[in-house]
Each structure stands twice: as C-alpha cells, then as structure tokens.
Amino acid sequence: MVNRNDIARIAGVSPATVSYVINNGPRPVSKETREKVLRVIRETDYQPSAIARNLRSKSSSTLGLIIPDTHNPYYAEVIRGIEGIAFENGYTVFICHSGYDDQRELQYVNILRMQRVAGVIWIPATSNSEPYYKLVDNGIPTIVLDHFIDIESAPYITTNNFQGGYIATEHLIKLGHKRIGAINRPVELGHSKDRILGYKAALCDFGIPVDESLIVCGGYNIKNGYEALKTFLSLNHPPTAIFAYNDIQAIGAIRAAYQSGIRIPQDLSIVGFDDIPEASFTCPALTTISQAKYDMGRLGSEMILKLINEQDLPAETKIILDVQFIERESTGPAFVRQEKNDNQPDISSEKKKYI
Amino acid sequence: MVNRNDIARIAGVSPATVSYVINNGPRPVSKETREKVLRVIRETDYQPSAIARNLRSKSSSTLGLIIPDTHNPYYAEVIRGIEGIAFENGYTVFICHSGYDDQRELQYVNILRMQRVAGVIWIPATSNSEPYYKLVDNGIPTIVLDHFIDIESAPYITTNNFQGGYIATEHLIKLGHKRIGAINRPVELGHSKDRILGYKAALCDFGIPVDESLIVCGGYNIKNGYEALKTFLSLNHPPTAIFAYNDIQAIGAIRAAYQSGIRIPQDLSIVGFDDIPEASFTCPALTTISQAKYDMGRLGSEMILKLINEQDLPAETKIILDVQFIERESTGPAFVRQEKNDNQPDISSEKKKYI
DNA sequence: ATGAAAGCGCTAACAG
DNA sequence: CTGTTAGCGCTTTCAT
Numbered sequence: 001m002v003n004r005n006d007i008a009r010i011a012g013v014s015p016a017t018v019s020y021v022i023n024n025g026p027r028p029v030s031k032e033t034r035e036k037v038l039r040v041i042r043e044t045d046y047q048p049s050a051i052a053r054n055l056r057s058k059s060s061s062t063l064g065l066i067i068p069d070t071h072n073p074y075y076a077e078v079i080r081g082i083e084g085i086a087f088e089n090g091y092t093v094f095i096c097h098s099g100y101d102d103q104r105e106l107q108y109v110n111i112l113r114m115q116r117v118a119g120v121i122w123i124p125a126t127s128n129s130e131p132y133y134k135l136v137d138n139g140i141p142t143i144v145l146d147h148f149i150d151i152e153s154a155p156y157i158t159t160n161n162f163q164g165g166y167i168a169t170e171h172l173i174k175l176g177h178k179r180i181g182a183i184n185r186p187v188e189l190g191h192s193k194d195r196i197l198g199y200k201a202a203l204c205d206f207g208i209p210v211d212e213s214l215i216v217c218g219g220y221n222i223k224n225g226y227e228a229l230k231t232f233l234s235l236n237h238p239p240t241a242i243f244a245y246n247d248i249q250a251i252g253a254i255r256a257a258y259q260s261g262i263r264i265p266q267d268l269s270i271v272g273f274d275d276i277p278e279a280s281f282t283c284p285a286l287t288t289i290s291q292a293k294y295d296m297g298r299l300g301s302e303m304i305l306k307l308i309n310e311q312d313l314p315a316e317t318k319i320i321l322d323v324q325f326i327e328r329e330s331t332g333p334a335f336v337r338q339e340k341n342d343n344q345p346d347i348s349s350e351k352k353k354y355i
Numbered sequence: 356m357v358n359r360n361d362i363a364r365i366a367g368v369s370p371a372t373v374s375y376v377i378n379n380g381p382r383p384v385s386k387e388t389r390e391k392v393l394r395v396i397r398e399t400d401y402q403p404s405a406i407a408r409n410l411r412s413k414s415s416s417t418l419g420l421i422i423p424d425t426h427n428p429y430y431a432e433v434i435r436g437i438e439g440i441a442f443e444n445g446y447t448v449f450i451c452h453s454g455y456d457d458q459r460e461l462q463y464v465n466i467l468r469m470q471r472v473a474g475v476i477w478i479p480a481t482s483n484s485e486p487y488y489k490l491v492d493n494g495i496p497t498i499v500l501d502h503f504i505d506i507e508s509a510p511y512i513t514t515n516n517f518q519g520g521y522i523a524t525e526h527l528i529k530l531g532h533k534r535i536g537a538i539n540r541p542v543e544l545g546h547s548k549d550r551i552l553g554y555k556a557a558l559c560d561f562g563i564p565v566d567e568s569l570i571v572c573g574g575y576n577i578k579n580g581y582e583a584l585k586t587f588l589s590l591n592h593p594p595t596a597i598f599a600y601n602d603i604q605a606i607g608a609i610r611a612a613y614q615s616g617i618r619i620p621q622d623l624s625i626v627g628f629d630d631i632p633e634a635s636f637t638c639p640a641l642t643t644i645s646q647a648k649y650d651m652g653r654l655g656s657e658m659i660l661k662l663i664n665e666q667d668l669p670a671e672t673k674i675i676l677d678v679q680f681i682e683r684e685s686t687g688p689a690f691v692r693q694e695k696n697d698n699q700p701d702i703s704s705e706k707k708k709y710i
Numbered sequence: 711a712t713g714a715a716a717g718c719g720c721t722a723a724c725a726g
Numbered sequence: 727c728t729g730t731t732a733g734c735g736c737t738t739t740c741a742t
Contacts, residue, residue: 052719095450407735
C-alpha cells in the first residue's frame with residue numbers, strides 16, 4: 001500500500017510537503033509543487049492513513065452511535081439523519097447496537113474509548129446513565145439523543161412527548177369525546193411517562209376527570225395494542241377514542257377494532273404516535289403525532305460536531321423538539337406521502353423470456 | 356488519557372510487559388507480574404488505543420458496511436446480523452449509507468480505505484461493480500451481500516430469488532389459478548429479474564403460457580403496487596392471483612383490491628416477497644416468500660472475518676440461501692410471530708397523577 | 711522471564 | 727518556500 005513517503009519520493013519533494021498539500025496547510029506550498037504532488041496522489045490513488053493521522057494528531061474523524069435498536073423504523077430515520085451530517089463533515093460513524101441492554105452499552109462504551117472516537121451520540125437503552133459519565137469522564141464529548149437526561153452538564157436533543165400527549169388528547173376532546181382510553185407502555189424511560197402526563201393534562205384542562213381504568217399498559221408490540229383494545233371493549237363503558245403510545249400499538253388496536261366490527265374512525269377515533277410509514281399504510285384513518293426523527297438525527301450530529309470542534313459549549317445544548325400533528329384522510333388509501341426513487345423507467349425492452 | 360507507559364510505570368514493569376499481558380502473548384508473563392499489571396489496568400480503567408495498535412500491527416479491528424438504505428426494514432435485519440457477529444469477534448462496524456447512489460458508494464470506498472478497515476461487506480446500490488474492484492485491488496477483503504456478482508473471484512451471499520419466484524407461482528398454480536399476474540420492478544439488479552424468471556419457469560413447468568400483459572412494472576413504493584393492481588383490474592381478463600415483487604408492492608395491491616371490493620384471499624390470491632413484518636400486520640392473509648435476512652447478515656460477517664483471518668479462501672465463498680414459503684392464516688390477526696421484549700411489568704404503582 | 715529499542719505513517723515544530 | 731526530525735502509542739524483535 002502506497003504511503004506518504006512514496007508520494008514524496010515520486011514527486012521529488014519532502015514528506016512534509018506532501019502533508020502540507022493534503023491538509024492545505026498549515027504551511028503554504030507553491031502552486032507548482034502542489035500540483036505536482038496532487039498529480040502523483042491522483043495517479044497512485046493514494047489515500048492517507050486515517051489511523052496514522054489520528055495517532056499523530058490525537059484527534060479522530062470517527063463518531064460513535066449507540067442505539068438500542070436499528071430494526072425499529074423510528075430509529076432507522078434517526079440514523080439516516082446522523083450519518084448524513086457526519087458524512088458531509090468528513091466523519092465516519094461506528095454503529096453500536098445495544099439491543100436495550102445496558103451491559104452491552106457499557107461494552108460498546110469501552111470499545112468506542114479504545115477507538116478514540118471524537119464524540120458519541122448516545123440513545124439510551126435504559127435509565128442507567130453510567131455510559132454517559134464513563135464517556136465524558138474520559139474526555140469524549142457525548143450527547144444524549146431522543147431522551148431527556150437529568151444531568152446539569154449533559155447536552156440532549158429530544159422530542160416534546162408531553163406536548164404530543166396533550167395535542168393528541170386535545171384533538172380527541174375537540175371531536176367531542178369524553179371517554180378517551182390511553183394505551184401506555186412499561187415505564188422505563190421518559191417517553192411514555194411524558195405522553196401520559198400530556199394526556200392527563202389535556203383532560204384536566206378541558207375539565208374531564210382522569211379515569212385510571214381507561215389507562216392500560218401495553219408493550220412494544222402490535223399484539224399489545226390488540227390486547228389493550230380488547231380490554232377496553234370488555235369494559236362496561238368502553239372509551240370512544242384511544243390515544244396509543246405509538247403507531248405500532250395503534251395498528252394492533254385497529255386490528256382488534258376491525259375484528260369486532262368497529263369502524264375507524266366512525267365508531268372509534270384513534271391517535272397514535274411516531275408517524276411510522278407502515279402505520280399509515282395499514283390504516284389511512286390513523287391520526288398520529290409525528291416527531292422530527294430525521295431532523296433529530298441531523299441536529300444531533302451537528303451538536304456533537306460543535307462540541308468536538310469548539311472549546312466552549314454551543315449556546316444551545318438542551319433541545320426539545322416540537323411534535324407535529326398528522327391528520328390523515330379518513331377515507332381512501334394513504335398515498336399522500338411523497339417518496340423519492342419514484343422513477344419508473346420503461347423496461348419493456350428489457351423483458352426477457354424464460355427459456 | 357492514561358497510556359501504556361503510565362501502566363508500566365505504575366506497575367513497575369516495562370511497557371513491553373504490559374503489551375504481553377494485554378495481548379496474552381506472544382511472550383509468556385509470570386503470574387505475579389500479570390496480575391500486578393491487570394490490577395493497575397483495572398484501577399486506572401485503561402483502554403489501549405486501537406489506533407496505535409492498528410498503526411503498529413498494520414491490521415485493524417474495523418469493518419465497513421456499505422448499504423443502500425438503512426431505512427428499509429429488510430436491511431435493518433441484515434445490519435443486526437452483521438453487527439452481532441462483528442461484536443462477538445471484537446470488530447466494530449462503520450455504517451456507510453449509499454442511498455442507492457453509486458457515486459456516494461465510491462466516496463465511502465475511499466473513506467474506508469483511509470480508515471484501513473480490515474474488510475468490507477458491500478450491499479451494492481446499483482450494478483456498478485467498481486466499488487468491489489477498488490476495494491480488493493487495494494488489498495481490502497470484500498464480500499458482496501444480498502446480490503449475485505459475476506466476478507470469478509468475488510465472494511457473495513445472496514438469496515435464491517429464482518426459487519422464490521418459482522415457489523410463489525407454483526403455490527398459486529396449485530390453488531387452481533391459471534391467470535397469474537406479476538408485479539415487477541425496474542430492473543437494475545438481479546433480484547427482480549430472477550424472481551420473474553422463477554415465475555415464468557413455474558408457469559412453463561405447469562404448462563401455462565406466459566402472458567406478457569400479465570407482467571407489469573412497479574416501483575419500490577406501496578403506491579406502485581396499488582397502481583399495478585388497478586392496471587390489472589382494467590384488463591378484459593384480469594388475473595385471479597398476483598405475485599408481487601415484494602411485500603411493499605403487495606400491500607399497495609391489497610389496498611387497491613379492498614377499495615374495489617375484492618376480498619383477499621377469497622377473490623384474489625396474493626403472494627409477496629421479503630416477509631416484512633409490517634406487511635403481515637396489514638394483511639394477515641398475505642402469503643409471502645421469506646428470506647433469511649438476519650442469517651444472511653451473520654453469514655456475511657462470518658465470511659468476511661474468515662477472509663480477513665485466513666491466508667487462503669474458505670471453502671465456500673459463493674452462497675445462495677434458500678427462501679422459505681410463509682403461508683399465513685387467512686383469517687384473524689397475524690399474531691403468530693413471536694417477538695421478544697414482551698414482558699409487561701405491572702406499573703400501576705408507578706402511575707402518577709397530573710398535578 | 712523481562713527490558714530496550716526500532717518503527718508503523720503521519721503532523722507540526724524547528725531549521726534553513 | 728521547503729527539508730529534517732521528533733514523536734503519537736503501540737507490537738515485536740533483539741538483547742539480556
């Protein structure tokens with residue numbers, strides 16, 4: 001593999017000059033010499049070793065992303081946002097899948113320390129904040145994404161889940177509903193707690209008493225939404241509307257409703273959360289609360305890069321993003337979503353017969 | 356940041372000894388010395404610099420994963436498989452999102468070269484095989500995942516798409532269908548070509564003539580499946596069954612069918628492809644062809660690690676995985692899928708009132 | 711069983 | 727404007 005000394009030798013200059021050309025400094029290089037060097041670099045397809053540069057400069061061009069679940073479509077969008085900004089700024093991202101396991105999170109923290117990453121974007125798996133301390137105590141800038149973290153110095157970017165719960169419930173109240181069921185999830189982290197708080201706040205503000213029997217606990221799966229609605233339907237006074245923890249639960253609830261001959265939204269209004277594309281395909285009538293997932297990723301990348309490159313903290317290190325209310329058409333297929341890659345070249349000429 | 360010399364100094368040994376302890380070789384270290392060193396390492400929470408090790412040993416513990424679309428649930432599972440095996444073997448994965456853009460693929464190839472990754476798992480974005488050559492010509496072991504590649508020396512792992520198309524069509528034929536429509540996609544890579552070839556092969560084998568008017572081209576979106584079915588329905592003799600390129604298209608077709616009052620599967624049988632969980636939620640009656648996505652990722656990771664660590668190629672470097680036929684219940688919700696994280700602790704005690 | 715020392719490919723200070 | 731050189735933190739060969 002060709003290295004800097006080879007380039008220097010071929011170009012007839014010193015290795016230092018090659019560096020100055022590559023890095024555009026810190027010393028000026030004459031136009032002639034620069035072009036000679038660049039030509040050799042091009043001809044040999046030389047790529048400087050990031051490893052040697054990182055070792056020497058005691059900095060690195062890599063980021064760590066610790067994420068609970070790459071499989072979740074919600075996080076998939078976050079990843080895209082993070083990776084996009086990182087790429088634009090010359091950073092490469094290590095993907096670290098914690099699988100909602102805080103032991104694995106800590107293992108990855110150590111791996112990222114060994115890799116001497118420039119910074120870490122951490123989407124917590126549990127409420128254990130040890131990974132954060134372990135990173136910053138070792139001098140690695142870290143931000144918390146998608147979660148509020150109660151550490152004075154900790155930067156974070158999350159979504160206003162309280163607001164989401166409030167807006168969702170307010171919407172249902174304004175449709176005339178008085179009995180609004182909520183499907184919660186096991187409380188580990190702040191998301192569901194805040195959403196339910198928003199739900200209760202809206203009820204209070206509109207003078208509707210909170211009925212704890214209308215708040216049931218569901219899990220992360222479709223099945224849990226399904227079962228939650230079955231539970232609601234077995235009540236003496238079933239709710240006429242549902243606020244689901246997320247769209248996944250909502251889909252399950254919708255399925256249960258259909259099975260019982262209940263029409264959405266004529267007989268039962270449902271508001272979900274997260275605006276998962278698949279949910280809109282399933283039920284065009286599903287109203288949902290959308291989070292700026294892609295933007296959250298982008299903002300996260302931008303914030304960590306600022307932390308890495310600036311001596312002092314950027315002005316804003318604690319960001320709570322607004323949610324957006326998404327009301328879909330209540331009839332017809334949900335094809336309002338504009339997607340890319342929609343070009344359909346005519347391939348009739350390419351069609352081939354099976355022999 | 357504490358380094359190896361610090362450890363050596365504190366433990367009262369030479370830096371070399373510290374290395375021998377960390378690496379368990381290549382030279383033996385007395386039990387006493389080893390434990391003394393390990394204690395200091397533990398107390399100082401020392402993490403050796405992967406960067407320095409990589410520079411010195413001219414090897415690295417990182418892999419590159421070039422992937423068209425992290426957002427696609429299909430690839431999300433592949434990532435999990437890859438990352439799982441990599442983690443178990445002490446490798447960290449750079450995630451490189453090409454976005455179906457071969458220019459960006461090449462940019463990432465250069466970034467991975469700079470990072471001196473030990474190997475690359477490449478899921479091609481287009482039929483351009485330049486990335487492969489660029490990597491292997493520079494001494495970076497590379498395997499192609501999820502696609503067949505027609506290069507003698509190129510290792511790959513893909514799925515038997517032909518078989519999938521055949522099985523899907525055979526299933527429909529055995530249900531008694533004679534007019535079976537196929538929804539294709541723009542042919543860029545081998546997947547759709549092979550699936551359609553399998554479709555045609557099955558028709559031939561069962562003596563059903565191929566009718567090109569029953570093969571329509573759809574894109575990657577739900578919408579395309581929707582439109583494809585509308586096209587079929589406008590024919591004088593619409594098909595009584597559909598083989599869709601994938602479940603996404605199938606969902607669109609199902610939506611169109613429902614809209615026209617056509618029942619699935621009573622009036623129209625549909626077989627999809629890829630077994631995307633969301634699809635089964637949408638339509639429990641959707642039969643599909645499942646690929647071993649997670650296993651493909653794991654096998655890919657294993658293969659690249661073998662290539663990295665062995666002088667000569669492993670026995671099998673070209674693997675075509677069998678598909679699996681998934682027939683779902685034709686009634687009721689699709690809750691047969693067993694998922695993890697299904698524990699639902701009672702949180703009633705944690706419920707808090709909104710103040 | 712252990713220490714000393716060369717050098718991986720770079721960056722940047724020092725010296726012309 | 728350019729060349730020389732001292733390390734960055736390790737691995738590993740050479741000594742002892």
